[in-house]
Amino acid sequence: MQVTRQSSPFERKTGVESGAVVPVDVPELYHLFPKPGSKPDWYPRPATKVQLVGFCDWLSIYQRHHCGGLPKVADGAVIRVDADGVVESTTLKKLQVEGSHETSVFIRCDGETVWFDGNVSRWGRPDNVFGYPFRQCLQIINNLLVSMGLPPFTEGERFISNFKGEPRTVWTGARVTRVDVTRNFSTGSKEDAYHFMRYLQGQQASRLKTGTYGEGETVDWGRGSRYLYYKAYLKGPELRRHAGRSVPGDDLFKPALDPYVLQLADWCDSVGLVRFEMTFKATKLHDMGCSHLGGFDMKQLEIEFESKAEVLTRASADVDQISQLPKPLLSTYRMWQAGDDITTKLKRSQFYKHRRELLSFGVDIAIKSNVLQFQPKTRVIQLGPVSMPDFYELPTIERKRYGSHY
Structure with missing residues (x-):
């Protein structure tokens, strides 16, 4: 990707x-x-x-x-x-x-x-x-x-x-x-947002450990x-998890869904908000x-x-770049792409050598592959800016003059 x-x-x-x-x-x-x-x-x-x-x-x-x-x-x-x-x-x-x-x-x-x-x-x-x-x-x-x-x-x-x-x-x-x-970033659609999160699951930042939570909706470092x-993380699913609110009922306080928050969650999905x-x-x-x-x-x-x-x-490696790799490096990439545990396939020195060379292509074999199977070509996703929708409510901050006794 x-x-x-x-x-x-x-x-x-x-x-x-x-x-x-x-x-x-x-x-x-x-x-x-x-x-x-x-x-x-x-x-x-x-x-x-x-x-x-x-x-x-x-x-x-x-x-x-x-x-x-x-x-x-x-x-x-x-x-x-x-x-x-x-x-x-x-x-x-x-x-x-x-x-x-x-x-x-x-x-x-x-x-x-x-x-x-x-x-x-x-x-x-x-x-x-x-x-x-x-x-x-x-x-x-x-x-x-x-x-x-x-x-x-x-x-x-x-x-x-x-x-x-x-x-x-x-x-x-x-x-x-x-x-x-x-x-906030926009990926364009809900489908692209989930593809993008799967891409992030295979990315390492400096020496920090990469973690995935929920149904792949949150990736952290x-x-x-x-x-x-x-x-x-994906903002749409996060909003839905907190869309409930307590309202008085006959006997108990039952959670109800806030229609404004649900509308906002749908909008986040439509723009693929990350x-x-x-x-x-x-x-x-x-x-x-x-x-x-x-x-x-x-x-x-x-x-x-x-x-x-x-x-x-x-940037991640695409098909044309990978096809021109040396055979030993290409073999390691294919094993990683298939989900194999590379540490059991290669010697320690060879593992680190191949990892260093593949990192220049955006591939980290130290992290388990999350590449979708049978994907025919590289998927290109553009991250764009996000503007507020017309129905969004952002209160104005009230300015106050603090007394001199403070």
Whole structure:
């Protein structure tokens, strides 16, 4: 199966330059997007939260307020007691804040530090086929915090510290520990979407293990990694699994199907919508210099996202290329194509030699073949952009001015 890319977000003109800084309507002290030129001369390049690729789903962020005195928000506590019955520590549990459409996020405050975890683009909505960029997600979070009597997440103050003899930029504000960046692709039809997922099952990304789940509707890489985890899945079937909603009945709450979500799932099938989603974890964000909200640079995440999304458009070998392989290599390919366990057919050194040579054709014999039998020719699938359907509902983000006492 050969896969080609139809368009790239870095090739089209967006009207926003790389590294641009966009101001929002909040007080200067807590300005999340300072005006251009407001940064000191020693700052090499302004960090940006302007997102040009895809949108965000899950965000995890926290901030410590040394002044204290904040209202405590929690769902109970976990108390640790030693052998003598003395309380060693008390940890507040996250409070599950429920929104409409059976959605929820998690908030916790111990009087000094505020934590937030949740799928912001999904919260209070029946779906998240299309969501919000990072800075709008942050605005939703801050609006929710203020409504609960908590201060919003801010950049804080910036200063230079000396770390092992080298200067390092440090911020006193919020810290970001997880960001999920996601993007939609269209394969053209439901049939092509399933063919494409079967193609992905045979693709390896770097040294990360490839996993397949469900009925081949989800393929992921790097499950369990402390740095990055990414996956591709069909959005239509995923929507149907969550289309049920609870409505009052005579005696019990019986699940009913949301007609809007079902309509949206049918539309996802009709365009062959494939979702690619990447999770940036705390260690990776720290290594990228994006763990501080003040220094958060969405451009760095987008570059990493595009690099890993290459697995979606990696070309596979076609019939003409394979037919001209040397006989030993062609024999190994045919055995792999038939589903044989190559490790039992070849010597260890020969296996790795053939694997290295076949990888240049987009074939990895270390992964079990999922090639369809009796397929007469290479199937070409183009990945294209996805636009919102006319009936789609994407609420407008309400902008609020935070009080000076925060």
